[in-house]
Amino acid sequence: MLNKYARAFFTRVLTPFAALLLRLGVSPDAVTIAGTAGVVAGALVFFPQGELFWGTVVITLFVFSDLVDGNMARQLGRSSRWGAFLDSTLDRVADAAIFGGLALWYAGGGDSLVLCAVTIFCLASGQVVSYTKARGESIGLPVNVNGLVERAERLVISLVAAGLAGLHTFGVPYIEVLLPVALWVVAVGSLVTLGQRMVTVRREAAEADAGAAQGSEAS
Numbered sequence: 001m002l003n004k005y006a007r008a009f010f011t012r013v014l015t016p017f018a019a020l021l022l023r024l025g026v027s028p029d030a031v032t033i034a035g036t037a038g039v040v041a042g043a044l045v046f047f048p049q050g051e052l053f054w055g056t057v058v059i060t061l062f063v064f065s066d067l068v069d070g071n072m073a074r075q076l077g078r079s080s081r082w083g084a085f086l087d088s089t090l091d092r093v094a095d096a097a098i099f100g101g102l103a104l105w106y107a108g109g110g111d112s113l114v115l116c117a118v119t120i121f122c123l124a125s126g127q128v129v130s131y132t133k134a135r136g137e138s139i140g141l142p143v144n145v146n147g148l149v150e151r152a153e154r155l156v157i158s159l160v161a162a163g164l165a166g167l168h169t170f171g172v173p174y175i176e177v178l179l180p181v182a183l184w185v186v187a188v189g190s191l192v193t194l195g196q197r198m199v200t201v202r203r204e205a206a207e208a209d210a211g212a213a214q215g216s217e218a219s
Contacts, residue, residue, distance in 0.1 A: 010067050018071040028069040028076070028083060035065020036090040040097040047101030050109045052179070053166025056159050059098065063155065066091065088134075091151065092127060098158065099123035102183070118183050125190035126154050132197040141208065145200040149189030157182050157189075 021031065039062045046055025069087060073079050099122050106116035129147065136143040149157075161182030168176040 010064065011071055014064060014068050014071055015075075018068050018075060021068070022072055022075060026072075028072040029086060031065050031069040031072065032083075032087050032090055035062045035069070036094050038062030038065070039094040043094075043097040043101035044104075047098075047162070048104035048108060050105055050169075051166065052105075052162045053169065055101065056163035056166060059159060060163075063094070063159075088130075092130065095126055095151070095154070096123060098155070099126070102158070102162065102179075112180075115180055115183060118180075118187050122154070122158070122183055122186045122190060125187065125194060126151070129190055129193050129197065132194065132201065136197070136201040136204070139205075141201060141204040143197065143200060143204065145196050147193030147196050149186060149193050154186050154190065157186055 039059050042055050042058030042062065046052070046058060066087070069083075073083060099119050103116050103119040103123065106112045106119060110116075130151065133143045158179075161178045165176045165179035
């Protein structure tokens with residue numbers, strides 16, 4: 001859901017910046033790589049130390065590269081299989097760094113093995129949710145389903161909660177509870193989304209198999 005509406009809004013906002021980068025000779029692939037590097041650095045340097053607010057600020061600054069590189073490719077009037085592959089692959093790397101950084105915090109200074117486990121589940125389930133769609137499409141199925149918690153929702157919920165929870169270091173009381181709540185929401189939402197996609201793929205696969213069998217009989 002956020003993918004549909006937020007992308008349209010931020011695409012309009014970021015179009016002038018994308019155009020500027022193109023005039024400076026920057027390639028979409030370079031933006032993709034630099035953005036991922038920034039997200040990984042922000043997540044793995046700040047989060048394990050409990051610097052949730054500043055980590056979120058750094059990550060947010062770089063996470064918009066995911067929209068900028070696509071915008072640049074459209075302005076150039078070209079899209080490539082390599083660009084799509086690179087973008088999708090590095091998205092998984094960025095997601096792993098974000099939830100990995102939070103897991104390291106809870107395994108260390110955050111002192112909660114339960115929340116460490118929940119965060120690892122968020123990481124793993126998010127990767128599997130993405131894989132189900134990619135795998136379904138690779139075998140010729142449309143995978144027509146809008147899941148409850150897709151990548152955009154996972155990132156927004158987790159990063160907003162992490163950023164707000166980080167205000168605890170500035171003296172805001174009790175706000176640190178937002179992050180555990182958000183992680184549980186993402187974990188449950190990802191599990192529901194995984195179920196939605198698996199049910200959809202099973203139905204579409206059955207329909208495709210039935211159609212192929214009928215075509216075989218008719219011939």
